[in-house]
Amino acid sequence: MTTADLFDxxxxxxxxxxxxxxxxxFYRDLALECDGPVLEVGCGTGRIYLELRRAGVDVTGIDVSADSLEHLxxxxAQDDLAVDVRQADMRTFDPEPGREYALIIVPFRTFLFLQTVDERLAVLESFYSALGPDGRLALNAFVPDPVFVAEHYGEWxxxxxxxxGERYTYRTRSTVVDTVEQRVRIRTEVLDANExxxxxxxxxxxxxSKAEFELLFRLSPFASWEVFGDFELNSLETATQEMVWIAE
Structure with missing residues (x-):
């Protein structure tokens, strides 16, 4: 099953x-601070994208899932909002000629779908080339925690x-499928009221990891970057926090 099939x-x-x-x-404030258009990578059903539009942000959204974009x-339409969204993969997305973004956001761990170092570097280079002068990239990802993996992976x-109006049970289970490449698989099941x-x-x-992100940014065209431990930009100190990266 492809990522698009899953999210459909x-x-x-x-x-x-x-x-x-x-x-x-956090992402809305970043978008309102910047002077120019915004690109959201992995906009899905519009959880963040529509909030940016309601705030008057000029934002383009891309996502691999056609069904998610239809929900968006x-x-x-219910809120009479004009939207600019399209089905595209961040690995191959080609911005409109001449359009430069002031901000690219990659929320909710979307960057972690990239499976290899080459993919991650290529996407970072693509993001950088799509940014205008003084443009910024913002993304978030969880901190890999071996203790949490040992204690909770494998549990539903x-x-x-x-x-x-219908009742459902939505459940997920994470398992490590490649210990060398450090890859996990998240299985999702939805059961109706009849199970x-x-x-x-x-x-x-x-x-x-944080160190791997540091190396990726060092090898990328970005000149500077910072990492924080939450969306209030506190310092990153524990594995229970969320890595929030801002690069320029």
Whole structure:
């Protein structure tokens, strides 16, 4: 199953599962601070993208999932919001000729879908080339924590949802599938009220440490970068925090 297939399958449930993330204000404030258009990579069903549009930001969104983008467009239409979104992969996205972005955001660990060093460097170079003078890149990723992996990977984590008046159980399980390349697989299942399986899909993420991110930025065209431990830009001190990177 491709990443696009996965997110197509969970698109109807995505907003209910991920509506409580605390990153929206951070990315919105960054977008409002910059002088120029914004690109959101992995805009999905519009959790962040639509908040940027409501704030008046000139933002383009890309995502691999056509179904997720359809949900985004439906929500935008309900609020009479004009949107500029398209189906594209960050590995191959080609910006409009002559369009330079003041800010590129890659929220909610989307960068971790890149599986190799070559892919990560190529995408960073592509991001850099799409930025205008003084442009910035912002992304976030979890801190790989071997203690958490040892204690919790392999367990199902479930939550109850209500979507369009129907009850569902949404559950995920993470397992390490490649200890050398540091790759994990997240399996997602959705069961209806009769406990019938309506979604069964999985995707792989890479475990990328702070040191590896540092090396990637050193090898990239970016001139400077900072890492923080949360969306309030506190220092990164523990593995329970979220890495928040800003590069220029």
């Amino acid at each position: 399958s969970i698109a109807p449930f995505y907003d209910e599962v991920h509506h409580q993330q605390d990153d929206i204000e 467009r439906d929500k935008a 984590r479930a939550q109850e949802l209500e979507v369009n 019938s399986l309506v979604v069964d899909s999985s995707y792989d993420l890479s475990l990328v």
